[in-house]
Amino acid sequence: MPTEAARTGPAGPAPGALLLCRAVPGAVAPVARLLREPMQLTRAGDEWSVLVPEGGPWRDGGEPVDRVVTGWATALAVGAPWPVLALWWDADHAGFMLASGFRRPVGFDWLGSGVPVGEDEAMRTTRVGLDPVLDVQALHRLAKPDAAADARARLRGLLAVLARVGVSLPSELAPGEPADRLREAAALRPDSFPIAWTGRREVAERHTADHSRLGPWTPWTGGPRAHVLALAQVAAGVPLLVWGLWLRSGGWVAAGGLLVAHGALVLAYGVTHPRD
Secondary structure (H helix, E strand, O other): OHHHHHHOOOOOOOOEEEEEOHHHHOHHHHHHHHHHHOEEEEEEEOOEEEEEOOOOHOOOOOOOOHHHHHHHHHHHHHOOOOOOOEEEEOOOOOEEEEEEEOOOEEEEEOOOOOOEEOOOOHOOOOOOOOOHHHHHHHHHHHOOOOHHHHHHHHHHHHHHHHHHHHHOOOOOOOOOOOOOHHHHHHOOOOEEEEEEEOHHHHHHHHHHOOOOHHOOOOHHOHHHHHHHHHHHHHHHHHHHHHHHHHHHOOOHHHHHHHHHHHHHHHHHHHOOOOOO
16 A cells, blocks of 8 residues: 555645546547557546546656646647546646637636635536536535635535536546556556557557547548648647747647647548548
């Protein structure tokens, strides 16, 4: 059994994150590979998946975990037709960030003690299908002071609300645990598999072979809509990539790189596989 010091680190809970995607693992995997971050992917409900990152950018690169996962979630959401909810925590804070398409991401933070420090806008969003009255009222309670709830309890409360739209996170993937422990736990699940960068050509081949499982948006089938979306992804990815390089932020570099790579792959596929 790991000691409390090993679990929390020298200054409090060790940084970690979870990325919840409203899609089945088969749809998430091709896009997630473009992040070039080792992750474990498993189900988190009938229509949800969870990505458990290894955490290199904040463990080895010293980047804030919230900034890293914001970049990842933004890239995943723009590159796919489903929303992404990132849960994150470190020694001093915890929070979540919701990304959906090209919309501006919204998020909320708590201090480690559970004191809310975020903006209520994130609690008003209904982009994941929550009831705009009853469920949003439950979310608003998470934004109010509660001396009995620390940051981890707040994240558990958020997951309890999300259960109403089908989120069922495995019990061993509890928010607040270190990234390495979460990834090891995810790897032991029978329906999980690792995500790793395998090169653009193989990703394109995988994406093409799996397009029938990815829904009607799948860009690899070609067509005017796919072409326009691919151009939009490249246009959005280039400034994100430049911004990430200027900040020396692996999360934003990954976000920009994913969009550019994904858009470029779609455009290349359209050239090499023209529709009749």
